[in-house]
Amino acid sequence: MGKPDKKQLKLELQQRLAKSAAPAPAATPAAATPAATANSGSKRPVGKKAALKQQLKERLDKSAAAAAAPPPKELKKTAGKKAGKKQSPAPQAAASRSAAAPKKHAAKQKQVAALAKETAVELTKLQAAMQKKLDGAQFRYLNEKLYTMPGTEALQMMQEKPELFELYHTGFRAQAESWPMNPVDRIISEIKEHIKLPATIADLGCGNAMVAQELAPLGYTVRSFDLVAKPPLVEAADMANVPLEDGACDVVVFSLSLMNTNWGVGAAEGARILRKGGIMKIAEVVSRIDDVDAFISALEQIGMSVMTKDTSNPMFIMLTLRKKALKVNKDAAARFQPLKPCIYKRR
Numbered sequence: 001m002g003k004p005d006k007k008q009l010k011l012e013l014q015q016r017l018a019k020s021a022a023p024a025p026a027a028t029p030a031a032a033t034p035a036a037t038a039n040s041g042s043k044r045p046v047g048k049k050a051a052l053k054q055q056l057k058e059r060l061d062k063s064a065a066a067a068a069a070p071p072p073k074e075l076k077k078t079a080g081k082k083a084g085k086k087q088s089p090a091p092q093a094a095a096s097r098s099a100a101a102p103k104k105h106a107a108k109q110k111q112v113a114a115l116a117k118e119t120a121v122e123l124t125k126l127q128a129a130m131q132k133k134l135d136g137a138q139f140r141y142l143n144e145k146l147y148t149m150p151g152t153e154a155l156q157m158m159q160e161k162p163e164l165f166e167l168y169h170t171g172f173r174a175q176a177e178s179w180p181m182n183p184v185d186r187i188i189s190e191i192k193e194h195i196k197l198p199a200t201i202a203d204l205g206c207g208n209a210m211v212a213q214e215l216a217p218l219g220y221t222v223r224s225f226d227l228v229a230k231p232p233l234v235e236a237a238d239m240a241n242v243p244l245e246d247g248a249c250d251v252v253v254f255s256l257s258l259m260n261t262n263w264g265v266g267a268a269e270g271a272r273i274l275r276k277g278g279i280m281k282i283a284e285v286v287s288r289i290d291d292v293d294a295f296i297s298a299l300e301q302i303g304m305s306v307m308t309k310d311t312s313n314p315m316f317i318m319l320t321l322r323k324k325a326l327k328v329n330k331d332a333a334a335r336f337q338p339l340k341p342c343i344y345k346r347r
């Protein structure tokens with residue numbers, strides 16, 4: 001095997017370099033490749049130099065192929081816009097395109113990531129809205145239940161699944177936030193104003209025990225009852241059966257809590273635990289009471305007399321009553337017709 005001619009090799013390399021700078025043909029049959037042409041001579045390069053030559057050839061072929069390869073779609077578009085469509089890709093343009101490709105790719109990846117993030121945020125918002133709707137629907141369902149069952153059943157339902165109580169109160173709080181006034185606040189300020197210390201107050205159907213939270217720090221003794229106990233403030237009891245002695249209280253509060261079908265028995269129990277001359281505060285939703293006078297007359301049958309009646313608020317009726325006799329007529333209360341359920345709006 002003869003040694004390759006150095007001059008000839010150099011010449012060949014120069015030619016190939018010149019060719020690689022020009023656009024490569026779309027498809028080059030193997031026999032027509034520069035290597036094939038170079039190797040078609042009688043002398044076939046072997047050894048170290050031949051290996052080097054082969055490597056060089058491969059590199060040249062690769063860079064020619066890269067220059068001829070169609071650019072990625074995006075690059076094609078921008079290149080078309082900037083340079084005009086008819087212009088054939090210049091070698092420098094091709095080189096800068098292949099240099100710009102990773103940058104473009106990174107930018108696109110960034111775009112995709114931003115889009116994914118946006119979509120995730122949208123999805124979370126949607127999920128939150130759906131959860132809110134679901135909570136609202138569950139609240140309305142529970143609310144209707146409490147209005148259409150007697151207190152014993154309400155107590156059993158909540159005792160079996162105390163999480164329903166949380167759910168109910170989450171929904172109730174959401175409703176109350178939209179009211180121009182919350183009746184429990186009015187009751188609290190009236191007690192502050194008119195009831196002297198020391199005094200014992202029973203809050204029947206207390207919810208989150210606002211009365212105790214506001215008035216106990218001022219020195220009032222407050223006993224708060226609801227369907228689920230929440231120590232340290234709330235004790236569990238059906239308002240129709242409260243664990244307090246006859247006449248133990250100076251004030252009894254029913255703030256939106258005469259809910260059950262046997263509301264009259266709850267009201268009579270409130271009268272039982274009041275001392276003679278004690279005060280009963282009632283707030284109810286206007287739409288539940290068709291006939292205010294009939295409602296008041298029912299309360300009088302259980303031994304109460306009305307002191308003040310405020311029907312000025314379009315949403316709530318506010319009553320203050322005094323216990324006039326020691327004897328409370330629970331039998332009469334058991335025959336009272338249920339008040340209408342309060343239907344809260346969807347939010």
Ligand SMILES: C[S@@+](CC[C@H](N)C(=O)[O-])C[C@H]1O[C@@H](n2cnc3c(N)ncnc32)[C@H](O)[C@@H]1O
Pocket residue numbers: 146150151152154155172183184204205206207208210225226227237238239240254255256257259260266
């Ligand atoms: C509409 S919420 C009002 C809560 C609170 N009084 C207020 O004004 O914010 C009515 C409350 O009465 C309670 N309740 C309904 N029936 C009851 C019963 N038989 N005994 C005790 N609580 C009852 C409910 O569990 C609920 O907490």
